Amino acid sequence: MSGGGGAAPEPRKHGKAKKRKKSRRLGIRIDMTPLVDVAFLLLTFFMLTTSMSRPQTMEINLPPDETKVDVPESNLLTLFVNAKGDIFWSIGSFQSAKRIEFVKLRAFLKEQNTANPKLITLLKIDREGKYNTMVNMMDELNLANVTRFSLAPMLEADKALILKAQS
């Protein structure tokens, strides 16, 4: 009580008579609570609605329309994906295709590319297949460091080949 230090606006009932009468200065206290409430509300809102991470993307370079590259058959690895998402592969001439599991694909691609560094991969996906399949396949190719691959439409002949491989 005694060491009030001037700032404390405590009302003194028995003011000392010798002191001059001052007009009492009240420290103005504004209740900041509602302001802070609103501030935090907004803060939470903006924090929750902000999406910090931008989505990932996968870059693709297509060759210009006219370019045709001739590849010797033995350097061509073709991957077929049918409508159900089953994967088949063949190297060279389209005589036969073999089925491969998706999980084994990465190791297979790596192996094939170390065996033949000039290998070009061709990806043929059925039009009825899912877009997700395409992204997964490309992702596997990227992960296996196969940077040179191209997409080709699946022809009826290819579909027949797959059917033959399935049976």
Add this chain to the structure above:
Amino acid sequence: MSKIKPKRHGVLIDMTPLVDVAFLLLTFFMLTTQFKPPEEVQIELPSSNSQFKLPESDVMTITLSKDGRIFLGVDSQKLRRRLFGPENELKGSIEVPKERLGELLIQARTANLKLRTVIKGDKEAKYGVAEDVMNILQKTMITRFNLVTNLEQN
């Protein structure tokens, strides 16, 4: 003689620094937030291990919906008005028939040469549609584009 009672102060915590920080954060989030124009369709993205980030501006998005429809969107409102007319400028993307896509792509590219093309396809979309779109892109000499994906969670 009464015992000396410990005096009871009303506890006053100085909230000023807290409030300062709160306002600082508030300002930061308010200024950095960009509100996306509402999407026309809900897209469930496929996931991949690719590390490229989507560029922040000058993006042209081709959206492939689950049911095989194609939407085209650009991020600048000005360009949207130019391409799709003033009635559509507030929409994020516009449904575009396959036949008109090539023409619109060329228009957009001539209006803004820096425009990057991204394809945002739904997981469940048919590959056929994506194939068609990629053929159109190839025909319109857009040979470099990105596919939007989520980061794969292992």
